[in-house]
Amino acid sequence: MNIILLSGGSGKRLWPLSNEVRSKQFLKIFNNTDGTKESMAMRMYRMIQEVAPESTVTIATSDNQVPQIKAQLGEDVGISVEPMRRDTFPAIALAATYLAKNGVRNDESVVVCPVDPFVELDYFECLKKLSLEAGKANLTLMGIKPTYPSEKYGYIIPVSDEPVSAVSSFKEKPSFHAAEEYIRQGALWNGGVFAFKLGYLLDIVSSRFGTCEHDTLYKRYGDLEKISFDYAVVEQESSIQVIRFEGQWKDLGTWNTLSEAMEETVSGNALADGCENTHVINELGIPLITLGINHAVVAASPDGILVADKARSPELKNYVADARPMYECRGWGEYKVLEYKIHEDEMNSLVKELKISPGEHISYQRHRHRTEIWTFTEGNGELILDGVVKPVTRGDVAVITPGMKHAIKAISELHIIEVQIGDELTEDDIERLDWDWK
Amino acid sequence: MNIILLSGGSGKRLWPLSNEVRSKQFLKIFNNTDGTKESMAMRMYRMIQEVAPESTVTIATSDNQVPQIKAQLGEDVGISVEPMRRDTFPAIALAATYLAKNGVRNDESVVVCPVDPFVELDYFECLKKLSLEAGKANLTLMGIKPTYPSEKYGYIIPVSDEPVSAVSSFKEKPSFHAAEEYIRQGALWNGGVFAFKLGYLLDIVSSRFGTCEHDTLYKRYGDLEKISFDYAVVEQESSIQVIRFEGQWKDLGTWNTLSEAMEETVSGNALADGCENTHVINELGIPLITLGINHAVVAASPDGILVADKARSPELKNYVADARPMYECRGWGEYKVLEYKIHEDEMNSLVKELKISPGEHISYQRHRHRTEIWTFTEGNGELILDGVVKPVTRGDVAVITPGMKHAIKAISELHIIEVQIGDELTEDDIERLDWDWK
Numbered sequence: 106m107n108i109i110l111l112s113g114g115s116g117k118r119l120w121p122l123s124n125e126v127r128s129k130q131f132l133k134i135f136n137n138t139d140g141t142k143e144s145m146a147m148r149m150y151r152m153i154q155e156v157a158p159e160s161t162v163t164i165a166t167s168d169n170q171v172p173q174i175k176a177q178l179g180e181d182v183g184i185s186v187e188p189m190r191r192d193t194f195p196a197i198a199l200a201a202t203y204l205a206k207n208g209v210r211n212d213e214s215v216v217v218c219p220v221d222p223f224v225e226l227d228y229f230e231c232l233k234k235l236s237l238e239a240g241k242a243n244l245t246l247m248g249i250k251p252t253y254p255s256e257k258y259g260y261i262i263p264v265s266d267e268p269v270s271a272v273s274s275f276k277e278k279p280s281f282h283a284a285e286e287y288i289r290q291g292a293l294w295n296g297g298v299f300a301f302k303l304g305y306l307l308d309i310v311s312s313r314f315g316t317c318e319h320d321t322l323y324k325r326y327g328d329l330e331k332i333s334f335d336y337a338v339v340e341q342e343s344s345i346q347v348i349r350f351e352g353q354w355k356d357l358g359t360w361n362t363l364s365e366a367m368e369e370t371v372s373g374n375a376l377a378d379g380c381e382n383t384h385v386i387n388e389l390g391i392p393l394i395t396l397g398i399n400h401a402v403v404a405a406s407p408d409g410i411l412v413a414d415k416a417r418s419p420e421l422k423n424y425v426a427d428a429r430p431m432y433e434c435r436g437w438g439e440y441k442v443l444e445y446k447i448h449e450d451e452m453n454s455l456v457k458e459l460k461i462s463p464g465e466h467i468s469y470q471r472h473r474h475r476t477e478i479w480t481f482t483e484g485n486g487e488l489i490l491d492g493v494v495k496p497v498t499r500g501d502v503a504v505i506t507p508g509m510k511h512a513i514k515a516i517s518e519l520h521i522i523e524v525q526i527g528d529e530l531t532e533d534d535i536e537r538l539d540w541d542w543k
Numbered sequence: 544m545n546i547i548l549l550s551g552g553s554g555k556r557l558w559p560l561s562n563e564v565r566s567k568q569f570l571k572i573f574n575n576t577d578g579t580k581e582s583m584a585m586r587m588y589r590m591i592q593e594v595a596p597e598s599t600v601t602i603a604t605s606d607n608q609v610p611q612i613k614a615q616l617g618e619d620v621g622i623s624v625e626p627m628r629r630d631t632f633p634a635i636a637l638a639a640t641y642l643a644k645n646g647v648r649n650d651e652s653v654v655v656c657p658v659d660p661f662v663e664l665d666y667f668e669c670l671k672k673l674s675l676e677a678g679k680a681n682l683t684l685m686g687i688k689p690t691y692p693s694e695k696y697g698y699i700i701p702v703s704d705e706p707v708s709a710v711s712s713f714k715e716k717p718s719f720h721a722a723e724e725y726i727r728q729g730a731l732w733n734g735g736v737f738a739f740k741l742g743y744l745l746d747i748v749s750s751r752f753g754t755c756e757h758d759t760l761y762k763r764y765g766d767l768e769k770i771s772f773d774y775a776v777v778e779q780e781s782s783i784q785v786i787r788f789e790g791q792w793k794d795l796g797t798w799n800t801l802s803e804a805m806e807e808t809v810s811g812n813a814l815a816d817g818c819e820n821t822h823v824i825n826e827l828g829i830p831l832i833t834l835g836i837n838h839a840v841v842a843a844s845p846d847g848i849l850v851a852d853k854a855r856s857p858e859l860k861n862y863v864a865d866a867r868p869m870y871e872c873r874g875w876g877e878y879k880v881l882e883y884k885i886h887e888d889e890m891n892s893l894v895k896e897l898k899i900s901p902g903e904h905i906s907y908q909r910h911r912h913r914t915e916i917w918t919f920t921e922g923n924g925e926l927i928l929d930g931v932v933k934p935v936t937r938g939d940v941a942v943i944t945p946g947m948k949h950a951i952k953a954i955s956e957l958h959i960i961e962v963q964i965g966d967e968l969t970e971d972d973i974e975r976l977d978w979d980w981k
């Protein structure tokens with residue numbers, strides 16, 4: 106089976122654990138069967154390998170998620186990188202051409218599915234069925250048996266209640282009463298899962314974009330129309346069938362739904378006593394004590410602290426202000442902001458803790474507007490300053506003034522406390538330079 | 544009027560805002576009449592000056608509170624410094640000899656009162672009355688009209704219900720039902736307020752300790768018996784009168800009682816919506832969002848995060864672990880711990896932000912077990928390294944290896960990010976040295 110997992114962007118609905126660069130599908134908050142923690146992405150990938158070990162899995166994502174995907178799923182998973190975010194049709198189109206480039210034939214089935222529903226193994230059995238049925242109609246969708254008249258989902262009205270049925274019509278996010286009525290008529294939720302033969306989609310891609318060649322599409326990606334798969338493909342197609350799925354399917358997009366799926370109520374440096382139906386997650390180093398709080402979520406990270414009644418948590422996005430991320434996973438490792446301060450004379454200072462993975466390096470670069478002071482607190486590395494390479498270890502200090510070219514490579518895992526001082530401390534103030542990394 | 548304010552030690556009951564070195568009486572959480580924030584100590588000192596501007600006020604305290612007292616009450620307030628904590632009798636004895644040393648005569652009245660009851664101006668009118676009545680009996684106490692049958696307080700049973708009455712008996716922390724019975728008999732709460740003529744107390748001090756000379760008592764303070772004023776004086780005395788006080792008196796020792804007295808429900812970088820009877824205090828730089836949480840206290844500081852139902856808050860001390868303070872006010876300024884980490888090889892690293900007040904300095908010292916890297920992020924100062932003085936300013940860096948003698952003096956307010964690295968990062972690893980501060 107060829108599966109494309111759509112790994113979407115991030116929002117504020119799971120703040121402070123998700124931020125501009127950390128999406129919910131990478132939060133390690135579920136228990137794996139072996140007792141370790143896993144994220145939604147890891148859980149889905151593990152279950153695919155369990156149910157359909159012969160599958161090829163390709164993640165369709167943007168480049169800022171690549172380090173997290175490799176860190177969580179390993180190096181073997183296929184990644185179709187969108188150079189920037191467009192919408193679902195360009196993302197699926199790019200991933201389809203990626204499959205073609207990697208040897209998938211036009212008559213092979215492809216199943217596209219979001220990376221973040223909370224499901225069990227039977228969901229993947231159903232995906233296998235979609236893969237088998239693909240091609241009997243041009244499009245094969247998964248229809249999920251509704252558990253309540255949700256106003257958040259799209260509905261598929263099938264012609265019959267057979268396990269596989271033609272589609273009568275689609276209904277977008279209805280009112281509560283309309284949803285009740287659709288469900289009486291046998292409607293199913295549209296879970297955003299599509300199966301088709303690769304050649305079918307490549308024809309549509311060619312006719313819309315003038316090419317189905319991956320590298321060309323990648324280069325022109327920024328110019329592609331922002332259009333959803335539903336609009337570009339599903340609504341134009343008359344040959345559609347739907348396969349019923351009656352197992353567990355949960356959309357864990359907000360704290361109240363997410364916490365329902367968390368087996369442990371307390372994680373991190375936290376203590377909770379006398380708390381009913383309350384989930385506590387602490388990613389900070391300082392202790393968190395929760396006493397006698399019911400039906401709430403308490404979450405703390407370098408980005409902030411949330412204390413919310415679960416019923417109120419879906420409104421969270423209205424309260425979270427835009428702010429620079431205080432924690433980020435990068436290709437070379439990760440960083441955390443310890444302190445950010447705007448001084449009275451409008452100069453800024455920022456204290457970061459960087460962790461660089463063994464063998465990784467930060468690119469050779471220079472800044473115009475800031476001095477960086479690096480104090481090495483653990484591990485060994487190679488520091489490059491204005492072209493001179495020098496070994497560094499715990500206790501060493503590097504002062505990098507504006508204009509000074511610098512890079513750092515970790516030999517063992519390298520921990521650095523970085524103090525930035527300057528009138529403009531932004532990610533834009535980086536000029537990347539060439540260096541011959543052996 | 545001569546007033547001795549007893550400024551007690553600290554506990555865990557208001558964690559994370561109070562810690563080993565920051566006591567509740569110095570938390571700036573009340574609104575002053577001019578819109579600024581004030582602490583319990585500041586509020587009490589302001590009210591004394593309003594009701595009895597001719598008063599001399601002496602704070603009896605330990606030396607680690609002196610910087611906070613001077614920072615909050617100014618340089619004019621008298622401070623009787625206990626070299627270490629004993630109990631209330633040695634503390635009051637030392638303060639009484641401090642008054643004598645500073646010219647208070649034996650026939651002058653002295654009123655002793657805790658620094659932390661939450662009271663209004665009428666309380667200080669009552670203190671004046673105690674001062675006037677002192678000497679008519681050997682001891683004059685304040686008796687507070689109870690508002691409920693508390694099991695936490697001591698009770699004074701007066702002979703009559705006159706405004707000033709002789710005392711029939713004392714009852715220590717009774718059961719609820721006994722308290723109800725005492726209140727029916729006209730009992731008053733013992734608010735820990737005592738008035739006497741200075742000579743009366745000095746005689747008792749002399750007979751118990753063999754001296755009433757301040758400097759001698761100070762030197763021998765560590766050897767003095769740990770004994771309470773109640774036990775050493777009140778229980779031995781038969782000539783006692785009590786003055787009724789019927790105004791507001793609140794003991795704000797736990798979060799539920801403290802928050803009742805706070806006018807603002809939200810302070811610091813925090814937002815609360817749809818919260819009833821909930822108080823939110825955030826001393827951290829990161830945002831805190833509270834949604835739909837009722838009857839709770841949410842408090843965050845560098846020491847930790849508390850989310851507690853107010854009714855559960857009196858139990859807090861049972862949950863707070865012993866830990867190094869992460870925030871401290873010192874004579875020279877203040878510091879905050881940004882990150883503390885024990886590495887896998889048992890080396891430690893600690894990141895601190897130091898703020899040194901203009902004109903102040905950290906003592907000349909050296910460490911055996913750690914390297915300190917100082918990055919100056921704001922202000923100007925004078926750095927002393929192995930006897931050499933050097934001006935420093937924003938962007939400068941000092942690397943202080945083990946054994947290196949060092950000190951720093953602020954010219955303008957000086958901000959430093961300090962990274963400590965070593966196998967033992969404790970306050971004990973300081974050897975203080977002499978330096979001629981001009």
